[in-house]
Amino acid sequence: xxxxxxxxxxxxxxxxxxxxxxxxxxxxxxxxxxxxxxxxxxxxxxxxxxxxxxxxxxxxxxxxxxxxxxxxxxxxxxxxxxxxxxxxxxxxxxxxxxxxxxxxxxxxxxxxxxxxxxxxxxxxxxxxxxxxxxxxxxxxxxxxxxxxxxxxxxxxxxxxxxxxxxxx
Numbered sequence: 001x002x003x004x005x006x007x008x009x010x011x012x013x014x015x016x017x018x019x020x021x022x023x024x025x026x027x028x029x030x031x032x033x034x035x036x037x038x039x040x041x042x043x044x045x046x047x048x049x050x051x052x053x054x055x056x057x058x059x060x061x062x063x064x065x066x067x068x069x070x071x072x073x074x075x076x077x078x079x080x081x082x083x084x085x086x087x088x089x090x091x092x093x094x095x096x097x098x099x100x101x102x103x104x105x106x107x108x109x110x111x112x113x114x115x116x117x118x119x120x121x122x123x124x125x126x127x128x129x130x131x132x133x134x135x136x137x138x139x140x141x142x143x144x145x146x147x148x149x150x151x152x153x154x155x156x157x158x159x160x161x162x163x164x165x166x167x168x
Contacts, residue, residue, distance in 0.1 A: 023120040024065035036061040114142035
């Protein structure tokens, strides 16, 4: 099977890559998206099939965002590990519900990544599992636990946002 021209891939999926990059790396989303597209372009000629190119792109975007977070940790000195837990939550300026996104940002890292990949990236559990290096069952569990935590936290905060039972 032949691959479509790379420009067609960009035209079709640039919004998905940008949304996921901004959700995973608020404030650095443009850099993460650019890095993801650069890596995708470099790897594109080596692909052997055109199945599920969107998931492939979103996996690259996820990995670029994690690389960006790791690089930021290496360059930012932290004398007290407890200060990391108290760091301010960064919410994307265009987030429709700041309360919800603040609660998502406060989730444990793997749950937060799973929720963002599942709902912002609109990936199925198999693709989430591939991006996180785990099983689809674990992906379901991470998302389910995160959604349950978010429901409790939203109820405690008295927020008007409703998380549907269909999300997990």
